[in-house]
Amino acid sequence: MIEATLCFLLRDGSSDCDDEVLLIEKRRGLGEGWYNGPGGKLEDGETPRECAVRETREEVGLEVDPADLEKVGELSFVLDDEAHTFCHVFRARTFAGEPRASEEARPEWVAVDDVPYDQMWEDDQLWLPGILEGDTVIGEFRFVGGEPLDEADFADHVLEWDVTFPSNC
Numbered sequence: 001m002i003e004a005t006l007c008f009l010l011r012d013g014s015s016d017c018d019d020e021v022l023l024i025e026k027r028r029g030l031g032e033g034w035y036n037g038p039g040g041k042l043e044d045g046e047t048p049r050e051c052a053v054r055e056t057r058e059e060v061g062l063e064v065d066p067a068d069l070e071k072v073g074e075l076s077f078v079l080d081d082e083a084h085t086f087c088h089v090f091r092a093r094t095f096a097g098e099p100r101a102s103e104e105a106r107p108e109w110v111a112v113d114d115v116p117y118d119q120m121w122e123d124d125q126l127w128l129p130g131i132l133e134g135d136t137v138i139g140e141f142r143f144v145g146g147e148p149l150d151e152a153d154f155a156d157h158v159l160e161w162d163v164t165f166p167s168n169c
């Protein structure tokens with residue numbers, strides 16, 4: 001099973017009440033052409049938090065202090081009844097630098113109310129709005145139809161909200 005991360009960075013928006021979230025348009029690999037948060041697969045010996053920091057740096061050039069990352073989700077993606085990917089989701093409001101594009105990702109600040117869910121993984125619309133509003137979640141999402149995961153059909157899901165994660169995970 002693959003272990004991966006997603007990292008959602010938030011900032012105050014230009015209008016009075018709207019937060020903005022940094023999304024990437026994925027330029028290669030799984031989910032190519034879709035929007036998502038920066039993130040990717042854990043490397044050997046890496047913790048999820050370290051992975052989220054590294055992937056954010058590599059994909060969009062922003063520096064995040066691991067201590068500023070709040071663990072806000074654990075998502076299990078199941079393909080044809082087999083565990084496929086376990087994804088740790090983080091959120092942060094503190095980071096350094098200006099986003100820049102990389103070979104893997106084109107970054108874009110998007111108002112939280114304008115997230116393009118029709119250009120994202122189908123499951124994102126089920127859990128990401130809650131994450132962007134400050135909630136926490138554990139979710140399982142079942143896909144059918146074989147590899148690759150991003151061409152499989154989304155079948156069903158289970159969500160548990162308002163979860164408490166240990167501060168060190």
Ligand SMILES: Nc1ncnc2c1[nH]c(=O)n2[C@H]1C[C@H](O)[C@@H](COP(=O)(O)OP(=O)(O)OP(=O)(O)O)O1
Binds near residue numbers: 005040055149
């Ligand atoms: N269903 C769903 N919804 C939302 N996000 C995801 C999924 N499935 C997923 O796999 N993901 C996320 C989890 C990861 O952040 C990425 C996939 O990681 P990937 O880009 O393959 O990992 P990298 O390590 O960056 O890839 P390479 O550097 O090897 O190209 O999608």
